[in-house]
Amino acid sequence: MYNPFPACLLAGTSTTMKDLFTLETTDDLQRLKAAWEGVLKRLGPEVPSAWFERFIRPLKPVSFEGGVAIVNVPGKFVLEWVRERYVATIASMLSDELGRPVVVELRTEPREKAKAEAQNVPPSRLAVSTEEPSFRPSEKFSFDSFVVGQSNxxxxxxxxxxxxxxxxxxxxxxxxxxxxxxxxxxxxxxxxxxxxxxxxxxxxxxxxxxxxxxxxxxxxxxxxxxxxxxxxxxxxxxxxxxxxxxxxxxxxxxxxxxxxxxxxxxxxxxxxxxxxxxxxxxxxxxxxxxxxxxxxxxIQMPDTETRCAILLSKAAHERVELDHAVAMYLAENVPGNIRVLEGALTKAVAHASVEDRPLSMEIARAMVEQYYRAGVMEKPAFDQIVGAVSKHFKISSDEIKGTSRKAPIVHARHIAVYITREITGDSWKHIGGLFGDRDHTSMMHGYQKISEMMHHDKDLRAQIKMLIRNLYPEN
Missing domain, CATH: 3.40.50.300 (P-loop containing nucleotide triphosphate hydrolases)
Known part of the structure; x- marks a missing residue:
């Protein structure tokens, strides 16, 4: 008479029903893994080697039940990439290897598990260099030292x-x-x-x-x-x-x-x-x-509060005592970008060190007056820019700002557009308004045309650079 249960169960051995099904599940997984190796061998010649190592090799079959093969994938990007390009091919090859229909289900692998398994992958399987990159990031740059504000x-x-x-x-x-x-x-x-x-x-x-x-x-x-x-x-x-x-x-x-x-x-x-x-x-x-x-x-020019926070952060990093009021004064009175601002703090600290006393408001005021008040140049006004172009090309300012289509006047107008944009950084719409409410696309066209001409015409490039330097040496 046929007995559906193994003799070991009837004999009272330690094997239980749960153990039996665990063994069956293990056998299915072993068959899946063996079939997976066959799929990799067949898929290898069909996939570019770089793609194979980056996207296919890291896939891990983890279970097989009811005709569904669960495959772990290291990250959402790889999952989407494989699903769009190769999941149907993989399912077909697995079905051939196992001799039965197979559905492949991709799942993202838990981050910690993926990291742990990656450490055990043989070096020959890794698609990364075994040597450390020659580039080493600067010690002073990190996310922790980056002061965040609305501008960035x-x-x-x-x-x-x-x-x-x-x-x-x-x-x-x-x-x-x-x-x-x-x-x-x-x-x-x-x-x-x-x-x-x-x-x-x-x-x-x-x-x-x-x-x-x-x-x-x-x-x-x-x-x-x-x-x-x-x-x-x-x-x-x-x-x-x-x-x-x-x-x-x-x-x-x-x-x-x-x-x-x-x-x-x-x-x-x-x-x-x-x-x-x-x-x-x-x-x-x-x-x-x-x-x-x-x-x-x-990333835009930071507001005063962010500039102050940047100074306080730099002072803390360099172990310099900086009062909040002094930092705010420097943020409000030192013009320019973050490099200029940090340079001002360095100067103030040096002055305090030379005088052998703490960095005070008095020292900050004196430093700003010495280095930043007299030397600070306001950006030239629009009329100054047009006037400089007018004088150089001997074409009146009214003609440059006018509507004439004569080639020399249009050329001078385009140069004025280029210099205005380079010095002020104003929007195309605003610049178009300065030139008599012209459309912003015509301003962009003029700028682009001069840019291209400068690339091929060294004399024109030298003339425009000279005009910019005379108008705004700090640019």
């Missing part, structure tokens, strides 16, 4: 998100704003946060100027492939001052292909500039559109 809140939030989960969202992250307001600080902070978690994480920090110079050198020395590997074999690509490659066609082409390569693999890209992508007129339109595809966040 969005940029900081984007940077933190990128550092906590590179490639998962805000890719690319494009941060823009005037010089000296903290863009480089955020790039270094991102790098620091990532390297604190994994000192061997493959990241590159490069200024656009450095990228251009190394690219040209690699072409001259026939080492372009080595250069490309240095920029592309990374998990995070940090590029500072991208505006410096505007007008450099070959360098832009290289950045375009590097950007596409990294972005297609889900690698994190962070760029900074002194202006938004739409204002990078000498930049290839393909690049500008890609820069705007993620999060574009600006």
């Amino acid at each position: 809140r969005l940029a900081l939030a984007g940077a933190r998100a990128v550092a906590s989960e590179p490639g998962a969202k805000y890719n690319p992250l494009f941060i823009y704003g005037p010089s000296g307001l903290g863009k480089t600080h955020l790039l270094h902070s991102i790098a620091r946060e990532i390297l604190n978690v994994n000192p061997r994480f493959p990241l590159v920090y490069v200024s656009a100027q450095q990228f251009a110079e190394e690219f040209v050198t690699s072409l001259q020395n026939n080492r372009i492939e080595q250069f490309r590997r240095s920029q592309r074999a990374v998990g995070v690509w940090l590029v500072d001052d991208i505006q410096f490659v505007a007008g450099k066609d070959k360098t832009q082409e290289e950045i375009f292909h590097t950007f596409n390569y990294l972005h297609s693999l889900g690698k994190q890209i962070v760029l900074t500039s002194d202006r938004p992508p739409r204002d990078l007129y000498l930049m290839d339109e393909r690049l500008r559109s890609r820069f705007e595809a993620g999060l574009v966040a600006d």
Whole structure:
């Protein structure tokens, strides 16, 4: 007579019904894992090797029940990527390997478990470099030392998100704003946060100027492939001052292909500039559109309260006693960006040290009068700018501000638009109003035309730089 229960259960051994089903579940999981290895072997030749190591290799089958295979995925970005491109193929291959229909269900892996398992992965399986990155972020730059205010809140939030989960969202992250307001600080902070978690994480920090110079050198020395590997074999690509490659066609082409390569693999890209992508007129339109595809966040000139907080933070970091009233006085009376403001604090501390007494309001006032009162220049008024252009080109101010379409007058008008924008940084709408309520697009066209002409005409570039220098030496 057939007995549905094993003899061991009837004999009173220690094996229980729960143990039996556990054994059956274990057998199913073992069969799934064996089938999974077969899937990897079949899928390998069909998937680019970089994609395979980045997206397919980290997948982990964890259970198989009722024809459903549960596969753990390290992060939401990888989950969406695999689901869109390969989950149907994986399910089909698994069905072939197991000889029965299989449904694949992807689930994000708990962060702590993923981190623990990653530490046990053999070095040959890792898609990251085994060497520590050559770039080391500055000790003075971190998220903790970055003073947040209304002027930089969005940029900081984007940077933190990128550092906590590179490639998962805000890719690319494009941060823009005037010089000296903290863009480089955020790039270094991102790098620091990532390297604190994994000192061997493959990241590159490069200024656009450095990228251009190394690219040209690699072409001259026939080492372009080595250069490309240095920029592309990374998990995070940090590029500072991208505006410096505007007008450099070959360098832009290289950045375009590097950007596409990294972005297609889900690698994190962070760029900074002194202006938004739409204002990078000498930049290839393909690049500008890609820069705007993620999060574009600006950093503006901080308000007085934030400037005061920045001074107090710097003083605390350098263990300098700074009274709140003194910090507020410096914040209100020292013009310029954060670098200028921090430089003023350094001068005040030096004065106090020389006089061997605490940094007081008296010392702060004397320092401001000596270094910042007499030398501070107000930005030239619009009429001054037009007057300077009028004098240089011997065309009346009224004609420059008028509606004449004669070529010499239009040329002078465009130069006045360019200089006004460079010195004041006013919006196109405001500048259009200054020129007789002209449409903002005509102002943008004039600026772009002069920018392009300056790129090819050294004499014109020298003339305009001289005009700007005479009008506003501090620019």
